Amino acid sequence: MGTKGGNESSCDDGCPVRRTAQIIDGKWTTQIVRDLLPGKRRYSELLQSLSGISPKILAARLKFLESHGIVSKTIYPEIPPRTEYKLTKLGRKLQGVIAAMAEFGTRLK
Amino acid sequence: MGTKGGNESSCDDGCPVRRTAQIIDGKWTTQIVRDLLPGKRRYSELLQSLSGISPKILAARLKFLESHGIVSKTIYPEIPPRTEYKLTKLGRKLQGVIAAMAEFGTRLK
Numbered sequence: 101m102g103t104k105g106g107n108e109s110s111c112d113d114g115c116p117v118r119r120t121a122q123i124i125d126g127k128w129t130t131q132i133v134r135d136l137l138p139g140k141r142r143y144s145e146l147l148q149s150l151s152g153i154s155p156k157i158l159a160a161r162l163k164f165l166e167s168h169g170i171v172s173k174t175i176y177p178e179i180p181p182r183t184e185y186k187l188t189k190l191g192r193k194l195q196g197v198i199a200a201m202a203e204f205g206t207r208l209k
Numbered sequence: 210m211g212t213k214g215g216n217e218s219s220c221d222d223g224c225p226v227r228r229t230a231q232i233i234d235g236k237w238t239t240q241i242v243r244d245l246l247p248g249k250r251r252y253s254e255l256l257q258s259l260s261g262i263s264p265k266i267l268a269a270r271l272k273f274l275e276s277h278g279i280v281s282k283t284i285y286p287e288i289p290p291r292t293e294y295k296l297t298k299l300g301r302k303l304q305g306v307i308a309a310m311a312e313f314g315t316r317l318k
Contacts, residue, residue, distance in 0.1 A: 115236075115239075115314070116310070116311045116312075116313070116314025116315045116317070117233060117239050117307055117310045117311045117314055118234060118235075118236075118314070119314040119317050120310040120311070120313045120314040120317070121230045121233055121234040121310065122234075123317065124226060124230055125227060125230040125231075125234065126227075127224075127227075130224075130226050167318075168317055168318055169317070169318045190316055190317075193313060193316070194313065196309060197309045197310055197313045198226055200305060200306045200309045201225070201226045201229040201230065201306055201309075201310075202225045202226045202229070203225075204225070204229045204302060204303065204305075204306045205224070205225025205226055205227070205228040205229040206225045207299055207302070208225070208228050208229070208232065208277055208278070208299075209276075209277055209278045
């Protein structure tokens with residue numbers, strides 16, 4: 101058995117469970133996903149509804165979620181330009197994972 | 210609205226989703242849970258089946274999981290003493306969460 105192929109169950113940085121944990125962990129991700137569940141939102145709407153988030157952090161989290169295929173961005177070439185975010189098909193699936201984690205988390209000591 | 214009660218959805222260190230992520234994250238937790246799913250295991254059996262884990266890390270992870278009510282430990286006063294670990298009722302519920310995270314993680318870029 102090779103060193104790499106010998107242990108299929110090992111959970112290093114590339115492990116699916118860990119990848120999901122890394123997406124979800126952090127203060128704002130679950131709230132951004134929740135705010136996008138009903139449909140498209142403008143950047144300014146998210147900034148307003150996520151009370152306490154800084155514009156810089158919101159932009160960084162959206163970019164991170166976009167890079168992982170959770171969120172998609174559409175820029176409308178209006179004046180002034182309008183930017184809207186929505187969950188991808190994959191992003192909507194995160195709802196079930198977050199719900200399972202939330203349910204388990206409430207039972208933790 | 211008070212500062213604390215005003216935003217029920219905020220996900221700081223005490224948030225259920227984050228608490229779950231903190232339990233699950235890391236290289237070994239999911240493997241320890243998986244190894245305990247069939248039933249009780251002795252410390253030495255876990256050490257053997259978790260190929261590559263150090264005795265110190267295994268002891269630390271088990272202690273961490275015990276402190277969060279995921280794993281329970283029984284020491285049998287034999288000679289030499291026998292120590293067995295098993296998942297608690299709560300710990301068994303982690304299986305569903307891990308499965309949901311694993312399924313989602315395989316879809317991530």
